[in-house]
Amino acid sequence: MCTLKPAAMPKQGSDKIPKERSKHFYVILLTTSILLPTATFAQSGSAGDSGLFSLPGILITITLLIIPVVAALFLLAVKANALFRNIQNKKDAEEATRFAAYLKTLNVEQLEALQNDRLHQDYHLNNKELSGPFSPEDSRGLLSSINERANIRFIEAKRKAIVRPGIDPALSKLILWFLGTATFWLVFGTSVGEYIGIKFVAPDVDQVSWLSFGRLRPVHTNAVFWGWSSLAMLGLGYYVVPRVSNIQIHSLNSGWWSLILINASVVLGTSALMAGINNGGGEYREYIWPIQLLFGIGLVITLVNYLRTVANRKTTEIYVSNWYIVAAVMFAIVISIVAYLPNFQNGLGETIIQGYYMHQGVGMWFMLFTLGLVYYYLPQQLNKPIYSYSLGILAFWSQIFFYTLIGTHHFVFSAIPWSLQTVAIVGSAGMIIPVVSGTTNFIMTFRGAWHKVAGSYTLPFFIVGIIFYFTGSLQGTAEAFRSTNLMWHFTDFTVAHSHLTMYGIIAFFLWGGIYAIVPRLTRQEPPQITVGIHFWMAFIGMMFYTIPLMWGGTMRGLMWMEGLPFIESVTMMAPYWLWRAIGGSLMWVSHLVFAYNMYQMINPRKTVNINEEAIKKLHANDYELVDILDK
Amino acid sequence: MMDFFNDYRKLYFTALGLFVVLTMLVAIMPAISNQNNNSPLPTEEALSEAALAGKALYVANGCVACHTQQVRNLDMDKVWGKRPSIAADYADERRTDLWRNTATLMGTERTGPDLTDVGNRQPSAEWNLLHLYQPRAVVAESIMPAYPWLFEEKAELVEGDVEVPVPDAFRKGVKGKIVATKDALNLVAYLQSLKQAELPGAMAAPEFLYKREVKAKAGASGGEDMGLDGAALYAANCQSCHQASGEGLKGAFPPLKGSSIVLDDNPEVLIDVVMNGYDARPEFASMPAIGTNMKLSAAEVTAIINHERTSWGNSARKVPVEEVQKIMDLLKQTAKK
Numbered sequence: 009m010c011t012l013k014p015a016a017m018p019k020q021g022s023d024k025i026p027k028e029r030s031k032h033f034y035v036i037l038l039t040t041s042i043l044l045p046t047a048t049f050a051q052s053g054s055a056g057d058s059g060l061f062s063l064p065g066i067l068i069t070i071t072l073l074i075i076p077v078v079a080a081l082f083l084l085a086v087k088a089n090a091l092f093r094n095i096q097n098k099k100d101a102e103e104a105t106r107f108a109a110y111l112k113t114l115n116v117e118q119l120e121a122l123q124n125d126r127l128h129q130d131y132h133l134n135n136k137e138l139s140g141p142f143s144p145e146d147s148r149g150l151l152s153s154i155n156e157r158a159n160i161r162f163i164e165a166k167r168k169a170i171v172r173p174g175i176d177p178a179l180s181k182l183i184l185w186f187l188g189t190a191t192f193w194l195v196f197g198t199s200v201g202e203y204i205g206i207k208f209v210a211p212d213v214d215q216v217s218w219l220s221f222g223r224l225r226p227v228h229t230n231a232v233f234w235g236w237s238s239l240a241m242l243g244l245g246y247y248v249v250p251r252v253s254n255i256q257i258h259s260l261n262s263g264w265w266s267l268i269l270i271n272a273s274v275v276l277g278t279s280a281l282m283a284g285i286n287n288g289g290g291e292y293r294e295y296i297w298p299i300q301l302l303f304g305i306g307l308v309i310t311l312v313n314y315l316r317t318v319a320n321r322k323t324t325e326i327y328v329s330n331w332y333i334v335a336a337v338m339f340a341i342v343i344s345i346v347a348y349l350p351n352f353q354n355g356l357g358e359t360i361i362q363g364y365y366m367h368q369g370v371g372m373w374f375m376l377f378t379l380g381l382v383y384y385y386l387p388q389q390l391n392k393p394i395y396s397y398s399l400g401i402l403a404f405w406s407q408i409f410f411y412t413l414i415g416t417h418h419f420v421f422s423a424i425p426w427s428l429q430t431v432a433i434v435g436s437a438g439m440i441i442p443v444v445s446g447t448t449n450f451i452m453t454f455r456g457a458w459h460k461v462a463g464s465y466t467l468p469f470f471i472v473g474i475i476f477y478f479t480g481s482l483q484g485t486a487e488a489f490r491s492t493n494l495m496w497h498f499t500d501f502t503v504a505h506s507h508l509t510m511y512g513i514i515a516f517f518l519w520g521g522i523y524a525i526v527p528r529l530t531r532q533e534p535p536q537i538t539v540g541i542h543f544w545m546a547f548i549g550m551m552f553y554t555i556p557l558m559w560g561g562t563m564r565g566l567m568w569m570e571g572l573p574f575i576e577s578v579t580m581m582a583p584y585w586l587w588r589a590i591g592g593s594l595m596w597v598s599h600l601v602f603a604y605n606m607y608q609m610i611n612p613r614k615t616v617n618i619n620e621e622a623i624k625k626l627h628a629n630d631y632e633l634v635d636i637l638d639k
Numbered sequence: 640m641m642d643f644f645n646d647y648r649k650l651y652f653t654a655l656g657l658f659v660v661l662t663m664l665v666a667i668m669p670a671i672s673n674q675n676n677n678s679p680l681p682t683e684e685a686l687s688e689a690a691l692a693g694k695a696l697y698v699a700n701g702c703v704a705c706h707t708q709q710v711r712n713l714d715m716d717k718v719w720g721k722r723p724s725i726a727a728d729y730a731d732e733r734r735t736d737l738w739r740n741t742a743t744l745m746g747t748e749r750t751g752p753d754l755t756d757v758g759n760r761q762p763s764a765e766w767n768l769l770h771l772y773q774p775r776a777v778v779a780e781s782i783m784p785a786y787p788w789l790f791e792e793k794a795e796l797v798e799g800d801v802e803v804p805v806p807d808a809f810r811k812g813v814k815g816k817i818v819a820t821k822d823a824l825n826l827v828a829y830l831q832s833l834k835q836a837e838l839p840g841a842m843a844a845p846e847f848l849y850k851r852e853v854k855a856k857a858g859a860s861g862g863e864d865m866g867l868d869g870a871a872l873y874a875a876n877c878q879s880c881h882q883a884s885g886e887g888l889k890g891a892f893p894p895l896k897g898s899s900i901v902l903d904d905n906p907e908v909l910i911d912v913v914m915n916g917y918d919a920r921p922e923f924a925s926m927p928a929i930g931t932n933m934k935l936s937a938a939e940v941t942a943i944i945n946h947e948r949t950s951w952g953n954s955a956r957k958v959p960v961e962e963v964q965k966i967m968d969l970l971k972q973t974a975k976k
Contacts, residue, residue, distance in 0.1 A: 207782075207784070208782055209782075211774075211775070211781070211782045211783065211784055211785070212775070212785060215784075215785050215786075215787050215788070216788075217700075217786075217788045220700060220701075220784045220786070221701070221704065221705070221784045222700045222701025222702055222703075222704045222705070222784070223699075223700060223701050225701060225704045226701060226704070281701075284699035284700060285699070285738075286698065286699065286701070286739070287738075287739055287740045288698060288735060288739050288740040288741055288742035288744075289698055289701065289703035289742050289744055289746075290740065291747060293740070294701075296738045296739060297738070298738070315647070315651070318647050319647055324645055325644075325645055326644065326645060326647055326650060331644075331650065331654070334647075334651060335651065335654045335655070335658075338651065338654070338655050338658075339655075339658050342655070342658060342659060342662060346662060346666060346667065348740075350734050350740065351671075352667055352670040352671045352674055353670070353674070353734065353740055353741045354674045354730075354732065354733050354734070354741055355673060355674050355677055355726065355729045355730040355731070355732050355733075355741075355743070356670075356673040356674070356677065356726050356729050356730070356743070357670035357671065357673050357674035357741075358670075358729075358732065358740065358741040358742075358743045359729070359743055359745055360666060360669050360670040360673060361666055361667075361670050362743075364662070364665065364666035368662075372658070401644075404654075405657075408654060408657050408658055408661075409657065409661070412658060412661035412662060412665060413661065413665050415665065415666065416665070418747055419709075419745070421711035421712055421713055421716075421848075422709050422711060422724070422745060423709065423723070423724045423725050423726045423728065423729065424669075424673070424726075425669065425673070428665070428669050431665060432665075494713060494715070494849060498707060498747070498748060498749035499749070500750075502747070502748070503748070568715050569715045569851065570851075571715065571717075571718065571851060571871075572871060573871050573874035573875045573878075574718070574752050574875070575778060575780050575781070575874065575878075576874070578780055578781070578782060579780045585782075
């Protein structure tokens with residue numbers, strides 16, 4: 009414990025820290041002593057100031073420059089290998105053509121001879137030539153239960169997706185496009201995030217206006233919100249909504265339109281933000297209205313599509329997933345309209361709407377929709393029904409009731425009316441009801457099926473999602489209280505919180521869903537080892553990202569409360585920002601691995617078997633017309 | 640009951656209805672009421688044209704990502720303004736144009752300092768320009784982005800050009816003179832305009848809550864520094880120009896180390912400079928009336944000047960607070976005349 013204290017203190021002026029503050033330190037030390045390694049390393053991270061190459065910022069930048077170069081070289085090797093295989097395949101195909109042509113020239117006698125040959129080749133002894141028709145006595149099972157695969161397995165083989173009746177290839181294609189573009193935005197958005205995270209340790213890494221911190225920050229948040237999370241949710245939704253309604257999706261065409269519109273809105277929004285065109289600085293509504301309008305139209309189209317599908321369903325009940333999903337789309341449209349209507353946005357009106365908007369966007373769009381997805385994918389992956397339908401319904405209504413109230417807790421102690429702040433804080437406390445009932449429901453669904461976790465590569469994602477659904481959401485409640493707001497508001501603690509939730513909950517649930525259905529759509533499994541790498545790097549990375557920020561954020565808040573000079577709180581944060589960049593790098597690499605897995609699942613794998621191909625060609629030439637007529 | 644929820648119209652209309660009603664109650668109605676029932680303070684100055692253009696730049700470059708503009712009614716926020724921000728402070732914020740929404744710029748992150756009152760705290764144009772060109776030239780520990788694209792390089796100065804005295808270490812191979820563009824000047828004009836308006840006479844400011852417990856002062860009246868931390872006050876009020884080393888910046892901010900004004904046995908001029916600013920030496924930037932702007936008390940001024948007089952090798956006598964108080968009263972009287 010004692011070794012930790014100096015490490016946690018700012019480098020400069022640590023001798024001047026009043027006793028009272030160190031008392032605070034000890035309180036936190038006691039409660040979060042897990043941080044020991046983090047904080048001890050933190051000190052050595054900030055110590056380097058001799059020479060350019062001992063600067064952490066420079067080192068990180070260099071490492072990060074090397075990563076894409078190595079990645080590019082690797083990609084080159086992979087591509088070259090693929091090219092070579094292609095050439096080989098082509099040669100084999102030619103050989104098959106020649107072989108087929110040769111087979112055609114054979115006359116009846118030659119064919120007979122070949123048939124005979126085959127009979128001879130296929131002839132096998134029946135192993136009873138010596139023993140006769142009687143089976144040996146084997147009372148101890150020495151002969152009948154031989155394990156022929158006695159090699160040691162280092163990694164437990166995970167269960168493959170069950171082969172299901174085929175899914176309409178047209179719908180498959182739409183879903184894969186949603187998920188594919190979502191993956192692109194994940195990689196893009198987090199590359200930007202990674203870069204601006206580095207700017208905290210190396211602020212002069214570039215000095216280009218388009219890449220400056222203030223412009224890139226909203227690029228990051230909006231790309232991962234509207235690009236990655238929203239597109240992935242909608243894609244998974246296009247699978248769930250028709251399936252639990254037991255009917256085809258109402259219109260594939262409108263699905264394609266929302267895909268195009270939403271992607272267009274993120275492309276345009278990103279360019280506009282980088283060019284310095286934004287809506288005025290309110291978080292997550294930085295896109296100006298003509299751009300966000302495209303997103304809104306995409307949502308309206310989706311809503312109509314989902315609603316029609318539910319309306320025509322062939323089940324009596326509306327499965328609870330469709331409560332959450334359709335409601336989320338409706339609410340997102342309401343939220344966007346409220347946020348962009350200019351009629352009540354002068355003065356503090358803007359702030360009140362901002363608080364409402366940013367939090368409803370998170371809670372009523374991302375969270376509600378994703379919960380709907382979990383109510384489908386989790387039981388599906390566990391192959392058992394959800395524990396309690398009623399708990400799901402309770403969570404649904406209480407979420408609407410409490411979540412809607414909590415927006416303004418982002419502006420506690422600000423100039424907005426005190427009573428409105430109090431309502432938001434009470435609403436935040438009320439969130440315990442939906443969160444606890446939702447978590448209970450999910451955990452109880454696992455009951456009796458925990459053994460399936462070891463054999464599944466999707467369930468770990470759901471477990472992490474559930475854990476952070478509980479802890480992350482309740483952390484939000486804790487942050488809303490006035491006493492904690494004092495310490496945590498305006499610090500990096502809130503940044504950690506938003507990553508624990510938008511990443512720990514939403515992204516992990518989405519990954520679980522994606523790994524659950526894409527192999528079903530394409531009949532191709534991702535490499536088990538890279539799914540594992542993706543999972544662990546994302547998870548560990550997030551821990552390295554959030555824990556130092558929470559710790560450092562707390563310290564920073566305490567320093568402000570002590571009235572210490574602001575700049576001291578900046579130097580104090582340096583090691584924590586470095587840890588954040590390291591954690592962020594792990595998360596970022598895991599997304600590259602995820603993109604690779606997506607590629608492996610979607611890209612058709614093909615090899616040429618000369619014999620089979622030759623036979624196919626024979627048939628193709630001889631029976632082509634007959635085939636068509638038959639159909 | 641389940642029949643009710645099996646009708647998709649009833650189910651979704653109920654959910655939507657509940658959400659919309661709550662939205663009206665917690666968002667739209669409070670927003671309308673706050674928009675209509677607050678008007679700007681009569682003492683508030685409208686933004687000049689240059690400041691308005693500067694505000695557009697502030698918005699475009701996403702400064703709000705790191706800088707708040709709200710003084711909360713908390714004791715810990717006292718450093719950012721004289722009083723907590725109130726609804727009237729934002730009442731004049733309106734929609735920017737057809738494309739862009741209102742920018743109250745209250746912010747949610749304080750990675751950098753709050754800027755509500757920065758026009759009082761740091762009004763020096765020279766400092767702001769240099770800081771925008773390269774923040775680390777004035778605050779070594781700063782992690783703020785540099786904005787060199789707001790400046791241009793010129794071989795010769797033309798009438799009206801504002802040159803920025805960038806120290807050699809930060810010129811990065813720029814040979815000519817570094818001149819502020821119109822954009823940079825506008826942005827600085829905006830920052831200078833950020834001042835908390837005085838409340839009209841009858842109006843009481845909201846209280847700062849959660850007061851920090853004042854530590855029991857040992858030997859209360861006797862100590863010269865009244866238990867205040869001179870180094871911390873110096874860091875908060877003076878350091879960004881005169882630097883932690885007390886050496887200032889060549890061509891911009893004069894050194895305090897070895898300065899005859901600082902070391903003078905009679906602290907009258909020193910206190911005058913702290914309280915009312917100084918612009919007697921053309922080779923340096925003009926100093927704002929930091930003490931008056933920040934409403935520094937006699938005890939705070941004492942702590943600051945004693946820190947300056949006894950640090951970096953300076954060794955002048957410590958001035959007792961009573962003497963400082965006397966000089967400050969005198970200065971106030973002469974200022975009135």
